[in-house]
Amino acid sequence: MSSIIELPRLLMGDTPWSFLLEVAIRMVILYLVLFTGQRLMGKRMAGQLSRTEQAALVSLAATVGLPILSPDRGLVAPLLIAAIIVLMQRLVVHWAARHPQVEHVLQANVITLVADGVLKLDALEHAVLSHERLYAQLRGENLEHLGQVRRLYMEANGTFSLVEVEENPPPGLSLVPGWDEDFRKLQPTAAGRFACCSCGWVAEAPQAPATACPKCGVDNWEPAVEAIKQS
Known part of the structure; x- marks a missing residue:
């Protein structure tokens, strides 16, 4: 019963208080990654999203979520994954612009x-x-x-x-x-x-x-x- 009301463990779990500063730094870095990723993927990411844009945005969000609160996860892997997602999205848009049939498969028609x-x-x-x-x-x-x-x-x-x-x-x-x-x-x-x-x-x-x-x-x-x- 006493373990249930241990306030430090309830608030921080098994991580030290110093990890809060690291969380703040991680959040700032990954926020900038998300912001930069959306800028690189085009202005439409701020408006009505297409299917491929939604998939890219959800993938970016999933990539940066876990490393924020997990002290055993570094930032290199999510940064690499985010770069791959941005590159894939730009390649897909470029490919679809050159091939209407590809755009039809990805986006459907009016x-x-x-x-x-x-x-x-x-x-x-x-x-x-x-x-x-x-x-x-x-x-x-x-x-x-x-x-x-x-x-x-x-x-x-x-x-x-x-x-x-x-x-x-x-x-x-x-x-x-x-x-x-x-x-x-x-x-x-x-x-x-x-x-x-x-x-x-x-x-x-x-x-x-x-x-x-x-x-x-x-x-x-x-x-x-x-x-x-x-x-």
Whole structure:
């Protein structure tokens, strides 16, 4: 029981207090290694990371973590590993810049998620992206329905790029959550237009079609809506 409340052992373990100074020195050195490594790997390391950049950054972090607190580990090995990681990252970027097929394998391509107000369901499945996640992204762009979307791309780094319909967007599938009935009632519906609840394709009919959507094969329709006009 007495060993449990030994404060020096609880705080420092089996290392001497003088090791605290060494830890501080190690931390400064390895911090500079991380900082320099990111600078050498390019400005994008400070922004949205690609797959290879994420792998390089995680590898750098793992390399410098253990030597900070382990008195039996020197700094030569992590410094060498960090140099190899930086060199490999620069070589990969240079190689990918010269060979587009290599860049495709490492980074993937830009994916079209929405085209002219219609969801690309196969692209959503490929990107492992749910409808609600996509709708949340579009709502974040102050859009109210899919008809306002000319194109929505998912870039190779996972970010989204939106191209809106600038003037007179056609009616489309509402992006307002179904449980928000009060706000949905404010959206004007387009007479004789019905949107597929699965892909957003809009059909012209006097009433909800009794057939499946020709785009995705789902038989689930709701009135297409227009954007709320600002007074």
